[in-house]
């Protein structure tokens with residue numbers, strides 16, 4: 001069951017309202033990486049989870065995300081409020097001003113409605129936890145981007161708190177994943193086919209005039225990797241080298257003179 005305490009998780013104060021920034025903040029209210037999406041993703045994963053420890057984790061963080069929704073919604077509302085009565089403010093977004101009366105709604109910063117399509121719920125715990133680690137990373141960077149677009153100290157303070165909590169959640173999800181005791185590439189129940197699993201296909205050209213310099217690193221060499229060349233890429237490199245290099249970009253002058 002849910003209870004509601006009329007107290008914010010983090011106190012929000014702002015200076016001068018900035019309706020255009022308020023609209024940007026809606027990205028974290030009704031957007032793909034926003035707080036409603038996080039709250040719903042973790043809580044619904046929790047309903048599907050049979051492991052008592054991880055279920056508790058999912059419900060704890062899902063519930064905290066609802067508190068974040070309340071904080072970011074309160075913050076956005078403070079910035080949007082002048083849109084209700086002030087013509088200049090209303091011009092920041094007529095939809096919010098005229099249809100929404102300068103209030104928050106479950107839309108993203110472009111006015112698109114929230115959708116359950118944002119949620120990643122797989123019914124497989126190690127997959128869900130990986131999705132959640134990625135979701136927290138996206139939420140963190142969205143807050144970071146928002147912080148870059150305001151100078152208001154109170155707004156930055158609240159956003160910094162919300163951004164910080166996403167790293168805390170990422171840490172909890174990462175440890176929960178690790179504690180499942182599965183090897184890093186063990187997903188689901190069926191093992192991968194050993195004939196194919198360690199083959200790295202070099203399917204794109206590298207750097208250099210003829211694409212000859214393929215990049216190598218731990219993602220394609222060492223360990224059990226087998227580096228497999230693509231016949232098409234090799235043929236391209238050979239052909240380009242034989243022609244004295246790949247086609248050069250057409251300069252503006254050459255294009256004007258009708259040259260290719």
Ligand code: MN
Nearest residue numbers: 035038065068
């Ligand atoms: Mn959050």
Ligand code: MN
Nearest residue numbers: 136165166169
């Ligand atoms: Mn979070």
